[in-house]
Amino acid sequence: DADVTQTPRNRITKTGKRIMLECSQTKGHDRMYWYRQDPGLGLRLIYYSFDVKDINKGEISDGYSVSRQAQAKFSLSLESAIPNQTALYFCATSDRQGSYGYTFGSGTRLTVV
Amino acid sequence: QKEVEQNSGPLSVPEGAIASLNCTYSDRVSQSFFWYRQYSGKSPELIMSIYSNGDKEDGRFTAQLNKASQYVSLLIRDSQPSDSATYLCAVNLSGNQFYFGTGTSLTVIP
Numbered sequence: 429d430a431d432v433t434q435t436p437r438n439r440i441t442k443t444g445k446r447i448m449l450e451c452s453q454t455k456g457h458d459r460m461y462w463y464r465q466d467p468g469l470g471l472r473l474i475y476y477s478f479d480v481k482d483i484n485k486g487e488i489s490d491g492y493s494v495s496r497q498a499q500a501k502f503s504l505s506l507e508s509a510i511p512n513q514t515a516l517y518f519c520a521t522s523d524r525q526g527s528y529g530y531t532f533g534s535g536t537r538l539t540v541v
Numbered sequence: 542q543k544e545v546e547q548n549s550g551p552l553s554v555p556e557g558a559i560a561s562l563n564c565t566y567s568d569r570v571s572q573s574f575f576w577y578r579q580y581s582g583k584s585p586e587l588i589m590s591i592y593s594n595g596d597k598e599d600g601r602f603t604a605q606l607n608k609a610s611q612y613v614s615l616l617i618r619d620s621q622p623s624d625s626a627t628y629l630c631a632v633n634l635s636g637n638q639f640y641f642g643t644g645t646s647l648t649v650i651p
Binding site: 468469470471473476516518522526527528529530531532533534535537 | 549572573575577582583584585586587590592629631633638639641642643644
């Protein structure tokens with residue numbers, strides 16, 4: 429099994445719908461992150477969580493919300509999806525120091541029509 | 542100014558040549574530095590990390606760090622078509638958050 433698992437892998441949804449992307453990890457890492465990636469814009473941080481009770485906004489949190497249900501689970505919600513949220517979404521984890529880099533999930537390709 | 546900057550490329554090199562990828566960062570207290578490889582539509586994969594000035598070699602890959610000049614580079618020797626990907630530079634600022642460059646697209650021409 430993958431260390432960081434994202435579900436679903438692909439999703440097409442309609443404008444205005446609520447959608448949740450899920451991430452679970454077996455790394456035992458405290459820190460979890462949600463990024464989106466768009467062509468030419470690189471990885472942009474949406475939200476991050478340093479532990480279950482510590483959740484922080486990233487640079488592009490508008491239109492998104494998150495929930496850290498447990499150390500191993502971190503979900504991202506789009507309350508009312510819009511077409512410009514069409515992107516590749518990645519969950520990542522790291523230990524407290526970040527000394528060993530991030531471990532990424534395999535990504536969720538989301539299309540909002 | 543962005544925290545981490547990379548030339549977007551595309552960079553094209555012939556098979557067997559050395560590919561040189563560069564990255565500059567803005568924060569002098571940055572502690573750790575990483576290179577990720579990302580194939581189209583796939584997740585970034587960590588290929589090198591470096592923490593102190595100088596060179597670090599791993600197989601065909603060499604990471605170079607110069608903290609005084611605030612740059613980190615990645616050399617790929619004997620480039621192969623399978624090395625064709627986007628390479629992301631990442632910098633860990635004070636152990637809190639990573640910043641990623643936008644990536645350099647590399648194409649190795651057979």
